[in-house]
Amino acid sequence: MTASSAILEVQPILVNATRFRKAREADWERLEYLVGRIEKRSVRALSDEDLLALPLLYRSALSSLSVARETSLDRALISYLEQLCTRAYFQIYGVPTSALRQIGRFFAKSWPEAVQAIWRETLVAFLLTVAGAVVAYLLVRNDPTWFFGIMPEGLSAGRDPSASAETLRATLYGASKDDGLAVFATYLFTHNAQIAIFAFALGFAFAVPTVLLILYNGLMLGAFVAVFVPKGLGWNLGGWLMIHGTTEIFAIILAGAAGFRIGTAIAFPGRLSRGDSAIAAGRSAATAMAGAVIMLIAAGLLEGIGRQTVTEDRARYAIGLTMLLGWLVYFYMPRKA
Amino acid sequence: MRWPIRKKARGPVSLRRNFVTPEGVDLQLELGGAGTRAAAFMLDGLFILVVLIVLTIAIVTLLVASHQSDALEILWLIGFFILRNGWFVLFEMGGRGATPGKRVMGLRVVARDGARLTGGAVIARNAMREIEIFLPLSFLGSQAADGTADAFLTIFALCWSGIFLLFPLFNRDRLRVGDLIAGTWVVRTVNGTLGHDLVAGKESARRTFSDAALSLYGVYELQTLEDVLRGGRNDALATVAWTIRNKAGIADDGDDFGFLSDYYAALCARLERGLLLGKRRENKFAASRG
Numbered sequence: 001m002t003a004s005s006a007i008l009e010v011q012p013i014l015v016n017a018t019r020f021r022k023a024r025e026a027d028w029e030r031l032e033y034l035v036g037r038i039e040k041r042s043v044r045a046l047s048d049e050d051l052l053a054l055p056l057l058y059r060s061a062l063s064s065l066s067v068a069r070e071t072s073l074d075r076a077l078i079s080y081l082e083q084l085c086t087r088a089y090f091q092i093y094g095v096p097t098s099a100l101r102q103i104g105r106f107f108a109k110s111w112p113e114a115v116q117a118i119w120r121e122t123l124v125a126f127l128l129t130v131a132g133a134v135v136a137y138l139l140v141r142n143d144p145t146w147f148f149g150i151m152p153e154g155l156s157a158g159r160d161p162s163a164s165a166e167t168l169r170a171t172l173y174g175a176s177k178d179d180g181l182a183v184f185a186t187y188l189f190t191h192n193a194q195i196a197i198f199a200f201a202l203g204f205a206f207a208v209p210t211v212l213l214i215l216y217n218g219l220m221l222g223a224f225v226a227v228f229v230p231k232g233l234g235w236n237l238g239g240w241l242m243i244h245g246t247t248e249i250f251a252i253i254l255a256g257a258a259g260f261r262i263g264t265a266i267a268f269p270g271r272l273s274r275g276d277s278a279i280a281a282g283r284s285a286a287t288a289m290a291g292a293v294i295m296l297i298a299a300g301l302l303e304g305i306g307r308q309t310v311t312e313d314r315a316r317y318a319i320g321l322t323m324l325l326g327w328l329v330y331f332y333m334p335r336k337a
Numbered sequence: 338m339r340w341p342i343r344k345k346a347r348g349p350v351s352l353r354r355n356f357v358t359p360e361g362v363d364l365q366l367e368l369g370g371a372g373t374r375a376a377a378f379m380l381d382g383l384f385i386l387v388v389l390i391v392l393t394i395a396i397v398t399l400l401v402a403s404h405q406s407d408a409l410e411i412l413w414l415i416g417f418f419i420l421r422n423g424w425f426v427l428f429e430m431g432g433r434g435a436t437p438g439k440r441v442m443g444l445r446v447v448a449r450d451g452a453r454l455t456g457g458a459v460i461a462r463n464a465m466r467e468i469e470i471f472l473p474l475s476f477l478g479s480q481a482a483d484g485t486a487d488a489f490l491t492i493f494a495l496c497w498s499g500i501f502l503l504f505p506l507f508n509r510d511r512l513r514v515g516d517l518i519a520g521t522w523v524v525r526t527v528n529g530t531l532g533h534d535l536v537a538g539k540e541s542a543r544r545t546f547s548d549a550a551l552s553l554y555g556v557y558e559l560q561t562l563e564d565v566l567r568g569g570r571n572d573a574l575a576t577v578a579w580t581i582r583n584k585a586g587i588a589d590d591g592d593d594f595g596f597l598s599d600y601y602a603a604l605c606a607r608l609e610r611g612l613l614l615g616k617r618r619e620n621k622f623a624a625s626r627g
Contacts, residue, residue, distance in 0.1 A: 015605045018537040028531065042432060062362045071612055073605055075560045076532030076567065083527040086364050090434070093359075094447050094454060099430070102456050110457065186411040190418040194467075197422065201468040204514060262518060275517070282518030286461035 017074035024064050031057040032084055038091045058088040106287070114258075114287035115331040121257035121264070125214050129253060132218020133225070140226035150223040159224070165231040172233065172240045173311050182304050189300030192248065193293045196255035200289040203259025206267050210259035217252055239313035242320030244302040250327055251295035258285035258292070295327070354510070356451065369444040369523040371505050380438030385420055392416050421471075425463040430456055435526075445526050458519040465515030473498030535566055536602045544599040550585035551607050557620035559608060562601050566594075 034054055037045045046054070065081040072078065097105075115122070139146040144161035151160070159171055195213070202209035228237040265281030266274060302323070310316055352368040369377075396409050396416075403409075428436040434445040434454055446462070448454050476494045505511045516522055554562075565573050571593075578593040581600060590596060611618060618624075 015536050015602065016609050017605075018534050021531075021534055021537070025531070039433065059360060062358065062360050066362055071609065073556055073559055073608055073612070074535070075563055080529055080531040082365055083529055085358075085362070086366065087526070087528070089358055089364060089451075090445070090447060093451060094434070097453070102430070106456065114457075182407050183410045183414070186414045190414050193418065193422070197464050197467050198472070201464050201466075201472075204465065204468065204518065278518055279520035282461040283455060283457035283520065286464060286519070287457040289464060290456070290460050 015072070015074070017068070017072045017077050020064070020068060020072060021077065024060070027057055027060055028064070028081070028084060031061050031088060035084070035087050035091050039087070043091075054088075055092065058085070058092055061085050061088065106290075110287050111291040112331050112333075112335065114284045115254060115291065117284050118254070118257045118261045118288055119332075121260040122253060124260060125253040125256040128211065128214045128256075129218035129221070129249065132215045133222035136219040136222030137226045137229075138222075140223045141230070147223050147227065150219050159227060161227050163227070165233065168228055168231055168233055169236070172228075172236050185300055185304030188303065189296055192252065192299070193296045196252060196289060196292045196296060199252070199255040199259045200262070200285065201259070203262040203285070204266070205263065207260045207263025210256050210263065213259075214253070214256040217249075217256075221249070236313055239316035239320075240307065243307050243310065243316040244299045244320070246320045246324035247295050247302060247327065248299035250324065251292040251299060254295070255289050255292040258288040261285040261288075298323075350509070352511070358451070367525045367527070368511050369442070369525050371511055373442050373444060373525075374505065374511070374523060377436070377438040377442040377444055380441055381424065381436050382438075384437055385424055389417065389420055392420075422463075425466065426459055429454070429459045429463070439523070443526050443528075444523050446521050446523055449520050449522050454521065458521055462513070462515035462519035462521050465513070465518055469501040469504075469514060470498070473501075532567055535563060535598060536605060543602065544596065546585070546587075546600060546603050550587065550600075551604055553581075553584055553621060554604060555618035555620040555623055556608060559601070559604050562597065562604075566597055566601060 030053070034046060034050055034057065043051070061081060062085050065078070065085050068074075068078050068081055136146075136150055140150070140161070147161050159168060195217075199210050199213050202213065225234070225237060225241075228234060261281050262278070262285050265277045269277035272280065302319070306319060307316070310319065352370060354366050354368060356364045356366040358364060393413065396413050400406060400409050425436055429446050433440060434447060439445060446454060446459070448458060473494050476497075477491070501514055505513055510516075510522055512522060562577065565577050574593045574597060578597050579589075581587070581597070582589055587596075608618060
């Protein structure tokens, strides 16, 4: 059996891929060019005519892909069409809306909705904070050495049970010429924001670490109050805390509630599958957490600027309560669907 | 004799996933492999470090020039915070859906259900990085700083980070914990160009092959031949040409590439005819029914 490969006259074998390429290649190239321009710059780089052509070209490329898969064996052609269609798909369906519109939507809708969705968790986090504060207050009032067990060393900065009333009073109405304070406020903001993100992320472990974090936050608050009250500075401390604390503590509570939401969604998915439940909870809770970081920025400004310029107790209370009222109205005000 | 329990032969783990568009076409997405993603993350880490160093140097120079120590310190604190938390979020919320590191490695983040990537999803997947990476790192860091050689805590921290860092290896979709929560996955972006047509555009006459010579192979071998032809490596061409000639009993005419191109065209035409009749011969082991 020795069949030699005889050479015949030109008789072009046109395989399907060749025919197909000839008929459609121009369309594919145009789609590739348009998608490439969107990827490199943005949708705005396209003319109206191109913009109208884009979905048509995309669908025609998709139909080319289906046909090629069934009738052609040219692997280069099929993989080219696959990646071209995928690129076009993500530019047409998968791209996030413009940053400005996303931000607008976040403030108008997503944020308050996300906060409303976790109202139960918020209540729990609030009660945990209060419980922690009460416990720490009672502990420190009974035995001041507890203070050092609760507060980390760096944070108290001399404001401990051994300090005199004058020193404590001075810390409450600290003169603005104290240079380090603005930096300290910024440090506190970044620190608190990091804690808020932790409280959210740790919720993944069935919310247990988040519970501890929120409880500890309450403990520190209570211990702090217990230092000032016996020196007769309770009312003054209230103003000092209120002006930024209503915003700051609310933010931490919300971040903790976002963490609870994830943990409980994973532990008790209800009718959804565990994965779907985690996704639904994760996306909305992350929005609430991002909002908490924004609240902490506001709290940082109030702390760094507001508290330095406003030293009158009643004004401090007024600002703090107004902020609280503002947040409550913004989050829980009934909205049209 | 057979063993009662036989190990199932498992093929290589495929990273291609079905992804059906609203038009009903399966796009067959390819997921980013664990190694590629680790490399992308390290690149991002490197970029962040470089930016941080540049920022620090710039601020220190400004500090020496002016005496606004407070403002500059605040600037640095906020810059650090934004770098640590905003780098991934801001880049992934942009139109490309990828950080610079991911772009270098040809990856992008997309929602698993094919919908738009929302800000909430991007924030969720990146906030989880805090407990995946930064928590065990800072934990170990403070351990080392304190010098407390508490073996239990160190082991705990290592286990913790091990679980989260290796998490993508334990599920088939290579999901991080953050991807799990946010409903996203990381896919490869390929920007290939259309390879030239191997069959068209030949001026000279073609070789013809006997039916027996063409019934040797199926689709798998055809596409392997396509790769060889596109690869254009002489030794591979020679080996493949020799094998085919040997099997089909064809004399060597000294033109390997020409011979293989013609054989490819003829085989492709024959197999495509089969396709039109609903017969797809997957490989050489399948029965030839042409």
